Amino acid sequence: MRRAQEASGKLPQVAILFSQFAAYHVDRIEAVARRLAGRAQVLGVEMATTSRTYAWEPARGIDAARHVTLFPGETYEDIGWRQRFAAASTAVAGAHMVYIGVPCSEPDILALSWRLAATGRRPVLMSESKFDDAPRLLWRERGKANLLRPYRAAIVGGPRQREYLRFLGFGSRPILPGYDTIGNVRIRQQAGIPSRPWEARDFLFVGRFVDKKNLPTLLAAYARYRQLSAAPPRRLVLAGDGELAETLKAQAGEGVVFTGFLRAEDVARRTGNALALCLVSLIEQWGLVVNEAAALGVPAIVSTPVGARDLLVRSGVAGFVVEPRSAEGIARAMLALAGDEAEWRRHSDACLTRAPLGDTDRFADAVEALMFPSREADRRLAAFWAAAEGE
Secondary structure (H helix, E strand, O other), rough: HHHHHHHHHOOOEEEEEEEEOOOOHHHHHHHHHHHHOOOOOOEEEEEEEEEOOOOOOOOOOOOOOEEEEEEEEEHHHHHHHHHHHHHHHHHHOOEEEEEEEEOOHHHHHHHHHHHHHHHHOEEEEOOOOOOHHHHOOOOHHHHHHOOOOOOOEEEEEEEHHHHHHHHHOOOOEEEEEEEOOOHHHHHHHHOOOOOOOHOOOOEEEEEEOOOOOHHHHHHHHHHHHHOOOOOOOOEEEEEEOOOHHHHHHHHHHOOOOOOEEHHHHHHHHHHHEEEEEOOOOOOOOOOOOHHHHOOOOOOEEEEOOOOOHHHHOOOOOOOEEEEEEOHHHHHHHHHHHHHHHHHHHHHHHHHHHHHHHHHHHHHHHHHHHHHHOOOOHHHHHHHHHHHHHHO
Protein backbone atom coordinates (compact mmCIF):
# COMPACT_ATOMS: atom_id res chain seq x y z
CA MET A 1 0.00 0.00 0.00
CA ARG A 2 2.73 2.45 0.91
CA ARG A 3 4.55 1.76 -2.37
CA ALA A 4 1.38 2.54 -4.30
CA GLN A 5 0.94 5.77 -2.37
CA GLU A 6 4.55 6.76 -2.98
CA ALA A 7 4.22 5.98 -6.69
CA SER A 8 1.17 8.24 -6.91
CA GLY A 9 2.97 11.04 -5.06
CA LYS A 10 0.62 10.87 -2.11
CA LEU A 11 2.16 10.68 1.34
CA PRO A 12 1.19 7.70 3.52
CA GLN A 13 -1.14 8.53 6.40
CA VAL A 14 -0.62 7.69 10.07
CA ALA A 15 -3.66 7.72 12.35
CA ILE A 16 -3.36 7.91 16.14
CA LEU A 17 -6.57 7.04 17.99
CA PHE A 18 -7.54 7.73 21.62
CA SER A 19 -10.88 7.83 23.41
CA GLN A 20 -10.27 11.40 24.61
CA PHE A 21 -7.38 13.82 24.24
CA ALA A 22 -5.49 15.44 27.08
CA ALA A 23 -2.36 17.57 26.79
CA TYR A 24 -0.27 14.35 26.90
CA HIS A 25 -1.96 13.00 23.77
CA VAL A 26 -1.50 16.29 21.96
CA ASP A 27 2.20 16.18 22.88
CA ARG A 28 2.59 12.74 21.30
CA ILE A 29 0.68 13.54 18.14
CA GLU A 30 2.61 16.76 17.60
CA ALA A 31 5.94 15.00 18.20
CA VAL A 32 5.10 12.41 15.54
CA ALA A 33 3.90 15.05 13.09
CA ARG A 34 7.12 17.04 13.48
CA ARG A 35 9.26 13.92 13.07
CA LEU A 36 7.44 12.67 9.97
CA ALA A 37 7.00 16.06 8.29
CA GLY A 38 7.37 15.68 4.53
CA ARG A 39 7.26 11.88 4.78
CA ALA A 40 3.78 11.11 6.13
CA GLN A 41 0.51 12.79 7.03
CA VAL A 42 -0.52 12.48 10.68
CA LEU A 43 -4.15 12.30 11.78
CA GLY A 44 -5.06 12.57 15.46
CA VAL A 45 -8.46 11.02 16.21
CA GLU A 46 -10.30 11.32 19.51
CA MET A 47 -13.60 9.58 20.04
CA ALA A 48 -15.22 12.22 22.26
CA THR A 49 -14.48 15.51 23.97
CA THR A 50 -15.03 14.35 27.56
CA SER A 51 -15.30 11.21 29.68
CA ARG A 52 -16.62 10.30 33.11
CA THR A 53 -13.22 9.03 34.23
CA TYR A 54 -10.98 12.02 33.48
CA ALA A 55 -11.80 15.71 33.92
CA TRP A 56 -9.34 16.80 31.26
CA GLU A 57 -9.79 20.08 29.45
CA PRO A 58 -10.70 19.84 25.74
CA ALA A 59 -7.63 19.33 23.55
CA ARG A 60 -5.96 22.31 21.92
CA GLY A 61 -2.66 23.14 20.30
CA ILE A 62 -2.62 20.50 17.56
CA ASP A 63 -0.96 22.45 14.75
CA ALA A 64 1.32 20.04 12.88
CA ALA A 65 -1.30 17.26 12.49
CA ARG A 66 -4.93 17.05 11.45
CA HIS A 67 -7.26 16.72 14.45
CA VAL A 68 -10.65 15.01 14.27
CA THR A 69 -13.12 14.61 17.14
CA LEU A 70 -15.65 11.95 16.15
CA PHE A 71 -18.31 13.03 18.65
CA PRO A 72 -17.58 16.65 19.60
CA GLY A 73 -19.09 17.86 22.85
CA GLU A 74 -20.12 14.35 23.88
CA THR A 75 -19.01 12.04 26.69
CA TYR A 76 -17.18 8.88 25.63
CA GLU A 77 -19.20 6.46 27.80
CA ASP A 78 -22.51 7.78 26.44
CA ILE A 79 -21.74 6.76 22.86
CA GLY A 80 -22.71 3.24 21.78
CA TRP A 81 -19.92 0.99 20.62
CA ARG A 82 -21.49 0.49 17.18
CA GLN A 83 -21.53 4.25 16.66
CA ARG A 84 -17.91 4.51 17.77
CA PHE A 85 -16.89 1.66 15.48
CA ALA A 86 -18.60 3.13 12.43
CA ALA A 87 -17.17 6.60 13.01
CA ALA A 88 -13.65 5.37 13.73
CA SER A 89 -13.64 3.05 10.71
CA THR A 90 -14.54 5.94 8.44
CA ALA A 91 -12.03 8.32 10.02
CA VAL A 92 -9.02 6.01 9.64
CA ALA A 93 -10.01 4.43 6.33
CA GLY A 94 -7.13 6.07 4.47
CA ALA A 95 -4.42 5.31 7.01
CA HIS A 96 -1.55 2.95 6.29
CA MET A 97 -0.92 2.41 10.02
CA VAL A 98 -3.39 3.01 12.86
CA TYR A 99 -1.99 3.42 16.38
CA ILE A 100 -4.75 2.48 18.83
CA GLY A 101 -4.68 3.80 22.40
CA VAL A 102 -8.13 2.56 23.43
CA PRO A 103 -8.31 -0.77 25.34
CA CYS A 104 -8.35 -3.67 22.89
CA SER A 105 -11.18 -5.34 24.85
CA GLU A 106 -13.67 -2.61 23.89
CA PRO A 107 -16.12 -4.11 21.33
CA ASP A 108 -15.61 -1.28 18.84
CA ILE A 109 -11.82 -1.56 19.04
CA LEU A 110 -11.95 -5.35 18.71
CA ALA A 111 -14.02 -4.98 15.54
CA LEU A 112 -11.85 -2.12 14.24
CA SER A 113 -8.57 -4.00 14.69
CA TRP A 114 -9.86 -7.04 12.80
CA ARG A 115 -11.27 -4.87 10.01
CA LEU A 116 -7.98 -3.02 9.62
CA ALA A 117 -5.98 -6.24 9.50
CA ALA A 118 -8.40 -7.81 7.00
CA THR A 119 -8.12 -4.82 4.65
CA GLY A 120 -4.34 -4.77 4.59
CA ARG A 121 -3.77 -1.96 7.04
CA ARG A 122 -1.50 -2.24 10.07
CA PRO A 123 -3.13 -1.74 13.48
CA VAL A 124 -0.58 -1.03 16.20
CA LEU A 125 -1.41 -1.62 19.86
CA MET A 126 -0.50 1.08 22.37
CA SER A 127 -0.49 -0.36 25.88
CA GLU A 128 0.64 0.38 29.42
CA SER A 129 -0.73 -2.86 30.93
CA LYS A 130 1.62 -5.10 32.91
CA PHE A 131 1.31 -8.45 34.62
CA ASP A 132 1.15 -7.07 38.17
CA ASP A 133 -1.82 -4.77 37.51
CA ALA A 134 -4.35 -7.42 38.60
CA PRO A 135 -4.70 -11.11 39.46
CA ARG A 136 -4.17 -13.10 36.28
CA LEU A 137 -6.26 -16.14 35.36
CA LEU A 138 -4.92 -18.42 32.63
CA TRP A 139 -8.20 -18.75 30.72
CA ARG A 140 -8.69 -15.01 30.70
CA GLU A 141 -5.13 -14.36 29.56
CA ARG A 142 -5.56 -16.85 26.72
CA GLY A 143 -8.66 -14.95 25.65
CA LYS A 144 -6.76 -11.68 25.81
CA ALA A 145 -3.99 -13.13 23.65
CA ASN A 146 -6.59 -13.84 20.96
CA LEU A 147 -7.71 -10.20 21.08
CA LEU A 148 -4.17 -9.17 20.16
CA ARG A 149 -3.92 -11.29 17.02
CA PRO A 150 -4.76 -8.52 14.52
CA TYR A 151 -2.06 -6.19 15.81
CA ARG A 152 1.12 -6.03 13.77
CA ALA A 153 3.24 -4.28 16.41
CA ALA A 154 2.97 -2.57 19.80
CA ILE A 155 4.26 0.56 21.52
CA VAL A 156 4.50 0.19 25.29
CA GLY A 157 5.61 2.20 28.30
CA GLY A 158 8.60 0.21 29.52
CA PRO A 159 10.12 -3.17 30.37
CA ARG A 160 7.24 -4.59 32.42
CA GLN A 161 4.75 -3.77 29.68
CA ARG A 162 7.00 -5.42 27.11
CA GLU A 163 7.30 -8.57 29.21
CA TYR A 164 3.54 -8.76 29.66
CA LEU A 165 2.96 -8.69 25.90
CA ARG A 166 5.56 -11.40 25.47
CA PHE A 167 3.69 -13.44 28.09
CA LEU A 168 0.54 -12.95 26.03
CA GLY A 169 2.26 -14.49 23.03
CA PHE A 170 3.02 -11.38 21.00
CA GLY A 171 5.78 -13.50 19.52
CA SER A 172 8.15 -11.98 16.97
CA ARG A 173 6.00 -8.92 16.35
CA PRO A 174 7.86 -5.69 17.19
CA ILE A 175 7.38 -4.25 20.69
CA LEU A 176 8.75 -0.73 20.90
CA PRO A 177 9.02 1.72 23.83
CA GLY A 178 7.79 5.30 24.11
CA TYR A 179 4.04 5.12 24.70
CA ASP A 180 3.81 6.72 28.17
CA THR A 181 5.48 10.00 27.39
CA ILE A 182 4.84 13.72 27.76
CA GLY A 183 6.20 16.88 26.18
CA ASN A 184 9.03 17.90 28.49
CA VAL A 185 9.30 21.30 26.80
CA ARG A 186 5.59 22.01 27.34
CA ILE A 187 5.75 21.03 31.01
CA ARG A 188 8.78 23.23 31.62
CA GLN A 189 7.14 26.17 29.88
CA GLN A 190 3.96 25.75 31.94
CA ALA A 191 5.90 25.39 35.18
CA GLY A 192 8.02 28.49 34.60
CA ILE A 193 10.98 29.23 36.82
CA PRO A 194 10.53 27.67 40.31
CA SER A 195 10.00 30.41 42.87
CA ARG A 196 10.25 28.39 46.08
CA PRO A 197 13.59 27.73 47.76
CA TRP A 198 14.34 24.18 48.90
CA GLU A 199 13.38 24.83 52.52
CA ALA A 200 9.88 26.02 51.51
CA ARG A 201 9.01 23.13 49.17
CA ASP A 202 6.15 20.69 49.95
CA PHE A 203 5.37 17.04 49.31
CA LEU A 204 2.82 16.73 46.51
CA PHE A 205 0.24 14.22 45.30
CA VAL A 206 -1.59 14.82 42.02
CA GLY A 207 -4.45 12.60 40.92
CA ARG A 208 -7.90 11.22 41.57
CA PHE A 209 -9.04 10.45 45.11
CA VAL A 210 -9.87 6.78 44.48
CA ASP A 211 -9.01 3.55 46.28
CA LYS A 212 -6.14 2.46 44.05
CA LYS A 213 -4.17 5.63 44.80
CA ASN A 214 -3.68 4.40 48.38
CA LEU A 215 -4.11 7.85 49.90
CA PRO A 216 -5.01 6.71 53.45
CA THR A 217 -1.58 5.07 53.64
CA LEU A 218 0.06 8.21 52.28
CA LEU A 219 -1.66 10.27 54.99
CA ALA A 220 -0.52 7.80 57.67
CA ALA A 221 3.02 7.96 56.28
CA TYR A 222 2.96 11.74 56.34
CA ALA A 223 1.82 11.74 59.98
CA ARG A 224 4.73 9.40 60.79
CA TYR A 225 7.14 11.66 58.89
CA ARG A 226 6.04 14.58 61.07
CA GLN A 227 6.82 12.50 64.17
CA LEU A 228 10.28 11.61 62.85
CA SER A 229 11.29 15.03 61.54
CA ALA A 230 13.70 17.03 63.71
CA ALA A 231 13.27 20.07 61.47
CA PRO A 232 9.95 21.89 60.96
CA PRO A 233 7.92 19.43 58.85
CA ARG A 234 6.98 20.14 55.26
CA ARG A 235 3.35 20.28 54.16
CA LEU A 236 1.64 17.55 52.14
CA VAL A 237 -0.42 19.00 49.28
CA LEU A 238 -3.12 16.79 47.76
CA ALA A 239 -4.10 18.16 44.34
CA GLY A 240 -7.18 16.52 42.91
CA ASP A 241 -10.66 15.35 43.79
CA GLY A 242 -12.78 12.23 43.80
CA GLU A 243 -15.11 9.93 45.68
CA LEU A 244 -12.87 9.64 48.75
CA ALA A 245 -12.46 13.39 49.29
CA GLU A 246 -14.54 13.67 52.45
CA THR A 247 -13.05 10.51 53.99
CA LEU A 248 -9.53 11.80 53.37
CA LYS A 249 -10.29 15.22 54.78
CA ALA A 250 -11.58 13.55 57.94
CA GLN A 251 -8.37 11.51 58.26
CA ALA A 252 -5.96 14.34 57.40
CA GLY A 253 -4.13 15.94 60.29
CA GLU A 254 -1.97 19.00 60.61
CA GLY A 255 0.02 20.07 57.57
CA VAL A 256 -2.22 18.52 54.90
CA VAL A 257 -3.57 20.88 52.22
CA PHE A 258 -6.34 20.06 49.72
CA THR A 259 -6.34 22.17 46.54
CA GLY A 260 -9.20 20.59 44.61
CA PHE A 261 -8.90 19.84 40.91
CA LEU A 262 -6.21 21.93 39.17
CA ARG A 263 -5.72 22.96 35.55
CA ALA A 264 -2.71 21.49 33.74
CA GLU A 265 -0.77 24.75 34.02
CA ASP A 266 -1.39 24.93 37.76
CA VAL A 267 -0.30 21.31 38.22
CA ALA A 268 2.96 22.06 36.38
CA ARG A 269 3.66 25.08 38.58
CA ARG A 270 2.85 23.13 41.76
CA THR A 271 5.08 20.27 40.65
CA GLY A 272 7.98 22.54 39.74
CA ASN A 273 7.90 24.01 43.24
CA ALA A 274 7.48 20.69 45.07
CA LEU A 275 10.05 18.90 47.19
CA ALA A 276 8.88 15.48 46.00
CA LEU A 277 6.00 13.89 44.16
CA CYS A 278 4.32 11.09 46.15
CA LEU A 279 2.59 8.34 44.18
CA VAL A 280 2.26 5.21 46.33
CA SER A 281 -0.59 3.51 44.48
CA LEU A 282 -1.73 -0.07 44.98
CA ILE A 283 -2.36 -0.31 41.23
CA GLU A 284 -0.77 2.05 38.71
CA GLN A 285 -0.13 1.03 35.14
CA TRP A 286 2.10 4.03 34.61
CA GLY A 287 1.68 7.42 36.35
CA LEU A 288 2.46 10.27 33.95
CA VAL A 289 2.81 12.68 36.86
CA VAL A 290 6.17 10.98 37.46
CA ASN A 291 7.23 12.02 33.94
CA GLU A 292 6.22 15.59 34.78
CA ALA A 293 8.17 15.56 38.02
CA ALA A 294 11.30 14.16 36.33
CA ALA A 295 11.12 16.80 33.60
CA LEU A 296 11.17 19.46 36.32
CA GLY A 297 13.93 17.85 38.39
CA VAL A 298 11.56 16.89 41.21
CA PRO A 299 12.27 13.48 42.79
CA ALA A 300 9.38 11.05 43.15
CA ILE A 301 8.51 8.67 45.95
CA VAL A 302 6.68 5.85 44.18
CA SER A 303 5.38 2.43 45.11
CA THR A 304 6.47 -0.78 43.41
CA PRO A 305 3.31 -1.07 41.23
CA VAL A 306 3.94 2.29 39.53
CA GLY A 307 4.95 1.56 35.94
CA ALA A 308 6.92 4.79 35.52
CA ARG A 309 9.45 3.72 38.14
CA ASP A 310 11.06 1.35 35.65
CA LEU A 311 12.31 4.28 33.57
CA LEU A 312 12.33 7.38 35.73
CA VAL A 313 13.07 6.36 39.34
CA ARG A 314 16.21 4.76 40.74
CA SER A 315 15.72 4.22 44.45
CA GLY A 316 18.22 6.22 46.49
CA VAL A 317 19.60 7.83 43.33
CA ALA A 318 16.68 9.49 41.54
CA GLY A 319 13.83 9.33 44.04
CA PHE A 320 12.71 6.33 46.08
CA VAL A 321 10.76 3.13 45.42
CA VAL A 322 8.72 1.98 48.44
CA GLU A 323 6.31 -0.78 49.41
CA PRO A 324 2.75 0.56 49.02
CA ARG A 325 1.53 -0.76 52.40
CA SER A 326 4.55 0.44 54.38
CA ALA A 327 3.74 3.80 55.95
CA GLU A 328 7.07 3.63 57.79
CA GLY A 329 9.03 3.14 54.56
CA ILE A 330 7.21 6.00 52.85
CA ALA A 331 7.81 8.26 55.86
CA ARG A 332 11.54 7.56 55.87
CA ALA A 333 11.79 8.30 52.15
CA MET A 334 10.10 11.63 52.88
CA LEU A 335 12.56 12.26 55.68
CA ALA A 336 15.55 11.54 53.41
CA LEU A 337 14.49 14.12 50.82
CA ALA A 338 13.42 16.74 53.37
CA GLY A 339 16.49 16.61 55.59
CA ASP A 340 19.42 17.69 53.43
CA GLU A 341 19.45 20.12 50.50
CA ALA A 342 22.61 18.71 48.92
CA GLU A 343 21.12 15.21 48.97
CA TRP A 344 17.89 16.50 47.44
CA ARG A 345 19.80 18.27 44.68
CA ARG A 346 21.70 15.08 43.90
CA HIS A 347 18.35 13.32 43.38
CA SER A 348 17.03 16.28 41.38
CA ASP A 349 19.98 16.21 38.97
CA ALA A 350 19.61 12.46 38.50
CA CYS A 351 15.90 12.91 37.68
CA LEU A 352 16.73 15.46 35.00
CA THR A 353 19.25 13.03 33.51
CA ARG A 354 16.56 10.35 33.17
CA ALA A 355 13.77 12.70 32.05
CA PRO A 356 14.43 12.26 28.27
CA LEU A 357 13.29 8.64 28.61
CA GLY A 358 9.81 9.97 29.36
CA ASP A 359 9.68 12.60 26.59
CA THR A 360 7.46 12.37 23.50
CA ASP A 361 10.53 12.21 21.27
CA ARG A 362 10.65 8.56 22.35
CA PHE A 363 7.11 8.04 21.04
CA ALA A 364 8.14 9.67 17.77
CA ASP A 365 11.16 7.32 17.69
CA ALA A 366 8.82 4.31 17.86
CA VAL A 367 6.40 5.51 15.19
CA GLU A 368 9.26 6.45 12.89
CA ALA A 369 10.90 3.06 13.37
CA LEU A 370 7.69 1.28 12.36
CA MET A 371 6.94 3.55 9.42
CA PHE A 372 10.48 4.01 8.12
CA PRO A 373 12.79 1.28 9.47
CA SER A 374 16.49 2.12 9.50
CA ARG A 375 19.70 1.29 11.33
CA GLU A 376 19.51 4.65 13.10
CA ALA A 377 16.02 3.83 14.37
CA ASP A 378 17.24 0.47 15.63
CA ARG A 379 20.15 2.17 17.39
CA ARG A 380 17.84 4.58 19.18
CA LEU A 381 15.57 1.78 20.38
CA ALA A 382 18.50 -0.30 21.62
CA ALA A 383 19.85 2.73 23.51
CA PHE A 384 16.44 3.26 25.13
CA TRP A 385 16.17 -0.29 26.43
CA ALA A 386 19.74 -0.18 27.71
CA ALA A 387 19.04 3.04 29.63
CA ALA A 388 15.72 1.75 30.93
CA GLU A 389 17.20 -1.44 32.31
CA GLY A 390 20.51 -0.01 33.56
CA GLU A 391 21.54 2.44 36.21
